[in-house]
Amino acid sequence: MSKKLLVPVLGMLGLTQVRHVAPVRRGAARGLVAEVYRQLERDFGVLAPPVALHAPAPEVLAACWLLLRETVIVEGAVDRLTKETIAAAVSRANTCPYCITVHNEMSQSLGRQAMLPGTRAGRPGPRLDAIADWVTTPSPGRELPFPPAHTPEIVGSAVLMHYLNRVVNVLLYDIPLPPGVPRQALGPVMKVLGRLIVGQAGRSHPAGHSLGLLPAAEPPADLWWTATNPNVAAAFGAAVAAVEAAATRSVPAPVRELVRRELDAWDGTARPLDPSWLAEPVAGLAEADRPAGRLAMLVAFAAYRVDQPAVDAFRRTGATDADLVALCAWAALAASRRIGARLAGPRDGAGFPGEPARHP
Secondary structure (H helix, E strand, O other): OOHHHHHHHHHHHHHOOEOOOOOOOHHHOOHHHHHHHHHHHHHHOOOOHHHHOOOOOHHHHHHHHHHHHHHHHOOOOOOHHHHHHHHHHHHHHOOOHHHHHHHHHHHHHHHHHHOOOOOOOOOOOHHHHHHHHHHHOOOOOOOOOOOHHHHHHHHHHHHHHHHHHHHHHHHEOOOOOOOOOOHHHHHHHHHHHHHHHHHHHOOOOOOOOOHHHOOOOOOOHHHHHHOOOHHHHHHHHHHHHHHHHHHHHHOOHHHHHHHHHHHHOOOOOOOOOOHHHHHHHHHOOOHHHHHHHHHHHHHHHHHHHOOHHHHHHHHOOOOOHHHHHHHHHHHHHHHHHHHHHHHHOOOOOOOOOOOOOOOO
16 A cells, blocks of 8 residues: 555544544544644654544644644754654653553664664664653753753653653553554554654654644743743743643633642652542532542543543533543643653752752
């Protein structure tokens, strides 16, 4: 089958991996969704389910694509192999089986390609190991294993993956195969996908081509680390504004206040397996808001533990597909921004709970 035919076929099959919401099919996409799909296939190589699952909320879909394209796909100061190494490492830390499979394949494929004579990609070795360790153990004050000028792309790639891992753990099945397809098919499918994505990774992707999809907005103060890369800053500013606007419509204000408050006090450690940690904070919400509160807290702090009852309870409040996507996206991005701030360190030197003050 030719590549021209293979791309839409893989995209169609990929959307069968979406759960809890009805994905927008390629042929049914209109307006903003259709334009994001077009750019996604052109620049990423396939209609990637982790992005396409956002389609019930078009502005949130565009926000996700802005972050992926302008932070990871655009050819900047940091090579794609480094970014895919970050993606694989963060996915392992977050227990995201789908993303581990995809980004392991991507980093290995790009690593093999990097060894070919005349290629520009970064080469595997201790440098990549050090960066992977740095992004998965947020501790302000650690020496950077990369030039400071690379911070927007390095931290941005990590923040994006923390975001995607959380959303994917809720809204996609665990492996990148359509339901019912034998697991033995995974190897051949990943090799085909890897070739398509790596092929696109080797092409030129000028900065800023996705920024017109959403209104421009200044990045919030906690994203100060984007400032030295105007393109990354613009992507994060517009994406955060779009996700916040969607959450204002779909997530009760007391729930957003609760998640922000819990994130402000979070020291970065994993939540216990025993779900009792949820009981006290959620009990402070009005009964009608508790399903949204429980789901948002799980997405932010333990997305791999979101189960069908948690989703069903939120649905019984009258939540639509767009509401579910908006809640997951908002909680995931709020937590990911917090992790990014811990990686980059506070700009004002005020420190985080339990940490010494530090100036960047």
